[in-house]
Amino acid sequence: MIAIQILNGLVYGSLLMIVASGLVLIYGLRRVVNFAHGSLFMLGAYIAYAASLQFGFGGGLAAAVAALAAVGFCLDRFGFRLLQDRDPLTVMLVTFGLLLVFEDVVQSVWGKQSYSLPAPEALQGTVELLGSPFPVYRLAIVAVGALVAACLVGWLRFSRIGLFIRGASTDPVTTAMQGVNTDRLSGGVVAVGAALAGLAGVVSGPFLSLSPTMGSDILIDSFVVVVIGGLGSFAGAFAAAMVLGQVQALGAVYLPDLAALLPFALMTAVLVWRPSGLSGSRV
Amino acid sequence: MSAIISATALEETQVKPNPGVLRLCAMAAAALAVGLAVSLSVASNGLMSLLTQATIYAVFALGLGFLLKQNGMVSFGHALFFGLAGYLVGAAVNLTGWPVGTVIVMTLAAIGVFAFGLALVIVRVPGIAFGMLTLAIGQSFYVLVSKSRGFTGGADGMNINFPAQVFGVELASFQNPSSMFLICWLTLVALVLLLALLLRTGFGPLTEAIRENEERVRFIGFRTLLPRAAVFAISAMVTAAGGILSALYTGFVSPESLHWSVSGTVLIMVVLGGSRTLWGPAVGAVVYYLFRDFVGEHTTHWMSIFGVSLIAVIVLWPAGIAGGASRAATGVKQFVARRLA
Numbered sequence: 214m215i216a217i218q219i220l221n222g223l224v225y226g227s228l229l230m231i232v233a234s235g236l237v238l239i240y241g242l243r244r245v246v247n248f249a250h251g252s253l254f255m256l257g258a259y260i261a262y263a264a265s266l267q268f269g270f271g272g273g274l275a276a277a278v279a280a281l282a283a284v285g286f287c288l289d290r291f292g293f294r295l296l297q298d299r300d301p302l303t304v305m306l307v308t309f310g311l312l313l314v315f316e317d318v319v320q321s322v323w324g325k326q327s328y329s330l331p332a333p334e335a336l337q338g339t340v341e342l343l344g345s346p347f348p349v350y351r352l353a354i355v356a357v358g359a360l361v362a363a364c365l366v367g368w369l370r371f372s373r374i375g376l377f378i379r380g381a382s383t384d385p386v387t388t389a390m391q392g393v394n395t396d397r398l399s400g401g402v403v404a405v406g407a408a409l410a411g412l413a414g415v416v417s418g419p420f421l422s423l424s425p426t427m428g429s430d431i432l433i434d435s436f437v438v439v440v441i442g443g444l445g446s447f448a449g450a451f452a453a454a455m456v457l458g459q460v461q462a463l464g465a466v467y468l469p470d471l472a473a474l475l476p477f478a479l480m481t482a483v484l485v486w487r488p489s490g491l492s493g494s495r496v
Numbered sequence: 497m498s499a500i501i502s503a504t505a506l507e508e509t510q511v512k513p514n515p516g517v518l519r520l521c522a523m524a525a526a527a528l529a530v531g532l533a534v535s536l537s538v539a540s541n542g543l544m545s546l547l548t549q550a551t552i553y554a555v556f557a558l559g560l561g562f563l564l565k566q567n568g569m570v571s572f573g574h575a576l577f578f579g580l581a582g583y584l585v586g587a588a589v590n591l592t593g594w595p596v597g598t599v600i601v602m603t604l605a606a607i608g609v610f611a612f613g614l615a616l617v618i619v620r621v622p623g624i625a626f627g628m629l630t631l632a633i634g635q636s637f638y639v640l641v642s643k644s645r646g647f648t649g650g651a652d653g654m655n656i657n658f659p660a661q662v663f664g665v666e667l668a669s670f671q672n673p674s675s676m677f678l679i680c681w682l683t684l685v686a687l688v689l690l691l692a693l694l695l696r697t698g699f700g701p702l703t704e705a706i707r708e709n710e711e712r713v714r715f716i717g718f719r720t721l722l723p724r725a726a727v728f729a730i731s732a733m734v735t736a737a738g739g740i741l742s743a744l745y746t747g748f749v750s751p752e753s754l755h756w757s758v759s760g761t762v763l764i765m766v767v768l769g770g771s772r773t774l775w776g777p778a779v780g781a782v783v784y785y786l787f788r789d790f791v792g793e794h795t796t797h798w799m800s801i802f803g804v805s806l807i808a809v810i811v812l813w814p815a816g817i818a819g820g821a822s823r824a825a826t827g828v829k830q831f832v833a834r835r836l837a
Contacts, residue, residue, distance in 0.1 A: 306764070
């Protein structure tokens, strides 16, 4: 019973990790807290739903990730890049305005009812795990989470672009002086961040259901993750996402009345103890 | 050349003299007269109730704007104080037989103490993380109120059984748009006046200095935590006053009033109106309501239109309506002065 709950926590933690790593990427390069991130997640899920009616789950996944990468690139090119000298609050409110626009677009195209995105054939059904049945699809979510984490770590640690990204997140001016085109870099990185939000949306489609509020729920949770981890820190966000997944899953069983409060209590406790988060030094 | 530069630099950094008490009172009286004129000239009940709602949210926005103006901090969780004030008043009125006046004073005091205690802990968290922290705290209360069904009625909200007379005034006057508009307007003007008077004391410059450079103020020998917490508490109490007005007007509170989207919406009003003046956010609230009503009549896509206009205002007009108005006023003054010279 407990083992199954821990697995469920791992599933939600993996989802949160994918969403939060997109937030961290965007914050790292542009110092923008992206309130529209949850609606990118939602947009990914709905685009995948629409495309999967034609091309199946795989086609939906590809379409959503590609579309969201394009949205992210435009967001950076026509938004963050033009506003990079402005007050962080200004940019934050611009992303808040985008959130309204995206929600309205989704509602006017797909209406207010909820949909469900069927899991691909190969991943339907359950497996016997520790004596109880467990949906295969949820294991696949964990696998995707692990894959995304591994790719991100590999990309950021061992590639030349990764080196530039790490440089630009720490000190954009010096990195630009070394000859790195930080604007182009940011365009790519924000596209990747948005694509990750879209990917998480698609992956969660068969797990959660598609509704116009799905974005704002996960947005709040991933904010909690990013803040607990320390804004701009991947390691912190990974750890915080896993902890939060467990808190959600185990809290739902052992403290059902307070479960929804626990993430916020955790965040408040961490920030009171360390105002810059678990592994963050910059805010 | 250098004379021109230093002249403009002087103009920009020049500390504006505080308006005198008499002038402030005259402005308040003029604002009251405007409110009276509006209530007499508007015949449509629908428009009146829209204006009453707008004025209630103007009080909310005044509180949130005060925090941004004096502390430079953005709260995404101020709906907490708005909604909680309604619940406190509701609970006290429903469960005890205390007079409503006492209940209101105690609610304001309780919110003030609560916000001050909270602020002592959270104002130490810098920048954007503060916004997210307030978001989390606000959301946790939203969840708490929605879940504790037995006490608050959960998602269905809570009806408040006000006595037939409140402050010796018939309850009906509070729940009728045209008389309630005047009450809300009076409250709004009184609160703006009180805050303006407060900022004329040493508290105003001190908090502004802390906002600009906290470390330097500490070097001069001031404590900075208490003033910042005080700003937060005052801002919460003003917002709570809005929540109490809303509870009186509708006789009802629901968890929706605590949701973070309410905080976000009011933040839009603050930015729209301009947070460099006290009254800017209140103007923003009224404009928001009128604009939303106007757009809502013509299309269902008001969210998109609002999102786009919000982005446009923020990008093109960072000082908001109040900033634009004061620039225009300066322009007119200079024009007149040039003509007279």
